[in-house]
Amino acid sequence: MILSKDEAQTILKKVLSFSTADETEANLNGDTRGNVRYARNTVTTAGGTDNVSLAVQVWFGKRSGVATCNQFDDATLRRCVQRAEEIARLAPEDPEYMPRLGPQQYLTAPSYAASTAGITPDFRAQAAGDSIALCAAKQLTAAGFLEDGTSFEAIRNSKGLEAYQQATNLDFSVTVRTPDGTGSGYAVADYTDATKFDAKALTQRAATKASSSVGAKAIEPGKYTVILEPAALVSDEGLINRLVYAFDAREADEGRSFLSKKGGGTRKGEKLFDSRISISIDPTNALAPSGTFDNEGLPVKKLPIIEKGVAKNLYYSRYWAQKSKTEPTGFTGNFVMEGGTQSLEELIKSTQKGILVTRLWYIRDVDPQTLLVTGLTRDGTFYIENGKIKHPIKNMRFNESPVIMLNNVEAIGRAQRLGGNLVPPLKIRDFTFTSLSDAI
C-alpha cells in the first residue's frame, strides 16, 4: 500500500510518541506490486501484493534493539516499540554507537512515474500475450516475467529527521527457446516510466538470438577477446555489481579486501583500472534514478567511486567515517558507469576475433582476495570473426576478476539502463574461460 508523505509521517509520529527510549528511529516501507509470469507460451502464475512494514530502532544510551511489524492498530504499534525497547535494555553497549542524524537535505530524483503506478492486470496480460504471440508465430517458445510496482520509504527519528521518497519500476525479461531446445536467446530491461516499455521489441530481440544460436560449435576454452553486453555485466549480481560493492572502506582498512594495501592501509587514490573506466553513485541520474537517502536517513549524493581508472572514493559508514576523520557515504547499491559512443554493432564490427556474450549466469565469488568470480555464458554466445558474427558457440564457464578485466579494456560502448544502473557494453581482451558446458 502506498501512503502519502503526510500519512506516513502521521504513523511515524505516533510510533515515536510510544517510545520511552533515549533515541528512536522508525522506518516505514510499503509497496503495491503486480506481476505476470509465463512459460511454454502460456501464462503460469500471476499475482500481486500489497504491504506496509514498520521497523523501529531504539537506543538507551549505547544499547539498541530493532523490532518490526506490519499491522497498524495502536496495540500492535505499541507492542513493536516495546519489543525494540526490551531488546535494547538487554543488549550490551555498542562501542560503535552513533547518535541519530538531525534534519537533512535530500536531492530530488525522478524516481516516480504515474504511468507505472497505474498498471492493471489487463496491461500485464496484454504484454505477456504479445510476447507469447510473437514467439508462437515463429514456432519459438517464450518464458518471461513482468513485474511492476510502486513503493515508498519514509523515515522519522527523535532528532527531527524526516525523509520520504516514492518510486515506481517495471522489470521485464524474456527467454526465447527453439522447441527442440537447441537455441536460446534473452532480453531484459527495466524502467521507471512504463510508457517506455515495449514487450514486442524486447521479445523480438530474444527471438532473433534464439534462432541464431542454433547449431552452436564448441571452441577450446582459454583466453579470448569478449564483448560483454550490459546484461552480462550486471544481471544476476554481475561482475560490475560485485566490483562496486567491494569498495567498502572498513574492509579495506582491516586488510580483507582487494583494496587493502600490503603492509597496511588502502589503495584509495591508486590507478587500478584502465583510464577509460569511471563509475559513480548518482541518484538523480535521469535514466537511472535511485534512492536519495539510506536507511538511516543519510543523504545519498553524487560521488565518483572510480574516476579515470583511479580508486577515487570508498564507502564509509557513519562510524567508520568518524573513526577515519572523513565524511560518511550514503549508498543504496545503484551506480552509473560512464559509456562511450559506439553501439554494440560498432563494437562487433571493430573485432577481428572474439566472442559476443549475451548473459552471464550463476556468478559466485571464488576468492575475495582478488575478487575472482566464476559463472557461465548463457542464452546467446557467438563467435566473431572479421567484424561479423560468424557462428554460435557452446556456452563456457569463466573464472575472471573484474579488477583484471577492467585493466584489459579494448573499447567501451554506449551506456544503457539495466537493473537500475547505467552500464555500457565492454570489449575486453584476455577474458578467461576454463571449461565447456553442454547447457543451452
Next chain:
Amino acid sequence: MGLTGLAAGALLLPRIPLLGGTEVDAAELLRPFDAAVNKRLADAALNAAKAAGASYADVRIGRYLNQYLFTRERQVQNIVSTESQGIGVRVIVNGAWGFWATNQLTESAVAKAATTAAQIAKANAKIQKEPVKLAPQQGYGEVSWKTPIQKNALEVPVKEKVELLLAANAKALDAGASFINSALFQVNEQKYFASTDGSYIDQDVHRIWPTFGVTVVDKASGKFRSREALSSPMGLGYEYLVPKAADKVKGPAGTDVIGYKQSYDLLEDAALAARQAKAKLTAKSVVPGKYDLVLDPAHLGLTIHESVGHPLELDRVLGYEANFAGTSFATLEWKKQGKPYGSKLVNIVADKLQPGSVGAVGYDDEGVKTREWDLIKEGQLVDYQKIRDQAHIVGQDHSDGCCYSQSWQDVQFQRMPNVSLRPGKQKLSVDDMIKEVDKGIYIAGAGSYSIDQQRYNFQFGGQTFYAIEKGKITGQIEDVAYQSNTQEFWNSCAAICDESDYRLFGTFFDGKGQPSQSSAVAHGSSTTRFNGVNVINTARKV
C-alpha cells in the same frame, strides 16, 4: 486477534526472566496464532473467491516471527525481532491461476484480496493455452502440525544468546582470528492453510541457524583467508546449540575437522575455524589436475543440492523456469533413455520428513501431506519432484507435497524438498575410505558454487582442503576448486561411508521463481568418494 487467543496464550506461556531481573511478557510474542479467527478469515476469502467464479481457491494466513542476532569480535552489531502477518489468496478462475496478498486482516479486506486474485485470473485466462489441472486432494478437515522442538529459541533470553555468540567470537580471536562475524537466525512460521477441498491446516514451524565467518589477515603480506562455520540450518529448537558428544563426527586422521549431527558445538567450531584459516595463509597452493575427492557431508550437501536437487524439479524440467533458474538436462526424454545418472552406489531420496531437517513439515503450502519418495535408485533416475498442477503431466495422480511459499505475500510453487544421498550399505569409515586413495583431496564445508542453467557443468570450492597422498592426509592445501559435469561426477562415485557418518547439510537460501523466493532445504549424506575429478587452481594476482 480474538480474546480467546490472548487469554489462552497468557495462561499457557511462562514469563521469562531476563537480564537484571527485568521481566518481559513473552505471551505477546509467543502467543500462537488463533485458529478460530483464522478459520473465519479463511472462510471469508474462500467464499468471496467462489462468488467471483473460482473453481478452486486456497488461503494462507501467515504470521512470521523471526529474531536475528549479529555480532562481530567482542561486540553486538544488531538484534532484530521481526513480525509479519498477512494473507495470500490463490484462485483458479476460467482455468487460470490468480493470486493476491494483503497485510490487512479484516474479513472485508481478505474478501477483496480474493476478488482481486479472481480478476487477475480472468485477465490471464484470455492468454492461457491449457486450463490448470490439479491432482485430486482430499480435505483433511481441521488438523495441525508442529516442529518437534525441545526448546523454542525465541523463548531463550537474548542475553544468553548474545553471550554464546560472544563466547564463540572470543574462542576464535584467542585462536588467532583477526575478525569474526557471528549470527544466530531463529525462524518461526505460523501458517494457517485452508482450501475449497475442505482442509484447515494449522502449522507451527521452527528453524534455527547459528553461523559465523572467521578471517585471518597477514598485513605484512597483504594476504587474508576465511573459514565459515560447519553448522547447518536445522528444523530444531535451541537444543541444537547444546552440544552432545554423540553428535560429533571426527574428520579423518591428520585433520582437525569435526562434523556435527543433531547438535552443534559453536565454541569448538569457532576455535577450529581460526586455526584452519590461519593455516590457509601458509598452505601449499594446489597443483591443478585430476584427483580423487573425498567430500564430507557439510560440503557434499551443496553439490547434491545443485546437481541432483535442482535438475529433478519438474517445473524446471518442463520449462517453467526457463527465464530464470533455467531448465534441466534430465528431461522426460532423457529419463526414458535410461542413461545412468550415477554409479550403482548412488541412491537419492526426497522427503519433507527427516527429523531435525529444515525441510520437515506436516503438510505443504497447498494442503498436501508430506512424504518420502525415491528420485534415483542404483544410479537410475526414477522420479521427479512435483506438485498438484504438475502431476498429470507425468501421468501421476498425486502431488509429492513439496509446494512452498516463503511468506504470506508470495505465491506458492514447486520447491525442492530435502534431497539426500542414502548412506553406503557396507560398513565404511572415513579413515578406511582415505586409506584406499592414492592421490586425492579431502574437502570439508561448502564454499564457492556455480552451475549452468541446465545443470551439466559445475564448479565448487570448499572451506578447508587437505591433500591425500598414498592413503594418508599430508596437510592443508589452498586455492582448490573442482569442475565437473553432473553425470560424469555422479558416475565417478566410488564409495560411500556408512550410516554412522550420515549428517544433514542445510540452507535457508535456496532461490527460485520470479519474483525470486527463498526456501529452506536440507541434504543428508555420508562422506563420499569421487574418482578422477578435475581440480583447478584459483589463485590470481591483482
